Amino acid sequence: MTLITILGLVLIMIGLWGMLTQKNIIKIIIGFSIMDTGVHLIMVSIGYLKDRTAPIIDSAVDQANAVNTVVDPIPSALVLTAIVIGLAVTALMLSYAIKLYEKKGTLDINEFKELKW
Amino acid sequence: MVKKIFIVIILGFFAVMLLPLAKDFTPFQELSPVAEKYVEDGPEELGSANLVTSVIVTYRGLDTLGEVAVLFIAAAGVGFFLRKEEKGDKTPKRGSSQILQSGTAFLFPLILAFGVYIFLHGHLTPGGGFQGGVVIASGMVLLLLSSASAKINENVLHLVESLSGASYVAIGILGLVLATGFLDNRFLDLGEFGTLLSAGAIPLIYSFIGLKVGAELVGIVNNMQKDQS
Numbered sequence: 490m491t492l493i494t495i496l497g498l499v500l501i502m503i504g505l506w507g508m509l510t511q512k513n514i515i516k517i518i519i520g521f522s523i524m525d526t527g528v529h530l531i532m533v534s535i536g537y538l539k540d541r542t543a544p545i546i547d548s549a550v551d552q553a554n555a556v557n558t559v560v561d562p563i564p565s566a567l568v569l570t571a572i573v574i575g576l577a578v579t580a581l582m583l584s585y586a587i588k589l590y591e592k593k594g595t596l597d598i599n600e601f602k603e604l605k606w
Numbered sequence: 607m608v609k610k611i612f613i614v615i616i617l618g619f620f621a622v623m624l625l626p627l628a629k630d631f632t633p634f635q636e637l638s639p640v641a642e643k644y645v646e647d648g649p650e651e652l653g654s655a656n657l658v659t660s661v662i663v664t665y666r667g668l669d670t671l672g673e674v675a676v677l678f679i680a681a682a683g684v685g686f687f688l689r690k691e692e693k694g695d696k697t698p699k700r701g702s703s704q705i706l707q708s709g710t711a712f713l714f715p716l717i718l719a720f721g722v723y724i725f726l727h728g729h730l731t732p733g734g735g736f737q738g739g740v741v742i743a744s745g746m747v748l749l750l751l752s753s754a755s756a757k758i759n760e761n762v763l764h765l766v767e768s769l770s771g772a773s774y775v776a777i778g779i780l781g782l783v784l785a786t787g788f789l790d791n792r793f794l795d796l797g798e799f800g801t802l803l804s805a806g807a808i809p810l811i812y813s814f815i816g817l818k819v820g821a822e823l824v825g826i827v828n829n830m831q832k833d834q835s
Contacts, residue, residue, distance in 0.1 A: 491631070491633055494627060494628055494631060495628050498624050498627065498628050501620070501624065502617060502620065502621060502624075505616075505617060505620055506613075506617060509613045509616065509617070510613060531627065534633075535631075535634075537633065538633065538634060538635070538636070538637070539633060543732065544645065544656070544657035544658055545655055545656045545657065545658075545730075545731070545732065546649050546655045546656075546657070546799075546800075547655060547730075547800070552649055555645050555646070555649070556636075556637060556642055556645050556646055557636075559637075559645055559657065561634070561637055561638060561641045562641060562644060562645065562657040562658045562660075562661050563638070563640065563641050563644070563661060565658045565661075566658050566661040566662045566666060569658070569662060569734075569736065570662075570669065570670070570673050572736075573673060573677060573736050573819070574673060574676055574677070576740075576823075577676060577677045577680030577681070578680065580680060580681075580684055580826050580830075581680045581683050581684055583830070584683070584684040584687045584688050584829070584830065585687065587687075587688065587830070588687050588688070
């Protein structure tokens, strides 16, 4: 149990709460972004090893002993990917929001009843 | 009221589902076997000082190609939703302030140079194609903010994006033909470890990724800005 993992979980819960309760579409997108950040934090914290440094071989990291001095590079690579995908998805959602606002003149999610069951 | 109860129940389910991660998770004491292999053999095999880069560009290069494809589809989606017919009746907009204009004139070339620096040094320092591309795009956002009449030539944008994307795949196939596998960087000389011209094709691949990501993000911002005018 680490502090960063718990903070990531808290961020996920906050984001999910925001997505479920907010009425404004922009705020829902913000909730998604917060949840995204929480997931990234958890992934990074899983790859983190105590008292170790970034996985870059330079003057601070001896190449022969690198296995015992660097953190796991794979979660870092995964998070890098996830951040870019998150950015792309957020941009796409915001452009949906722009279009919806042009159509109805409001961002209140309750005004969009077409797909309601 | 019913809705609120539902929300509480859903949140409760999620909390219970995620709780073991916080409660029972013990931090690892050493690297996983896969990571160990990457850290041990990566520097000699691929010549890249930044091990995250060697994972992203080479060991997991195919995933990165998929990621670039996702980014491309998202950019195409934004372009599709925000496309607009050119209308003649454009009201002249108020120009931006003198501070923003002077600041942009000073900062814009520096930001571009910094973005290029980040993706060229992706195999040596923290950073790489995606980060460099985003920095370049942020410079372009500054340019669009500072002058209301600034127009980005979309043909150039599309040309840069398609060419760099095609070159990225072409380099991957070159690796398949000349070296051992798709996106293998070893068909170029590995060079001296830790210098700019090292790590085989990694700087080349990351430069193309940087240009592609930069062009795509500028396209997204450009579409959103056009939609507002």
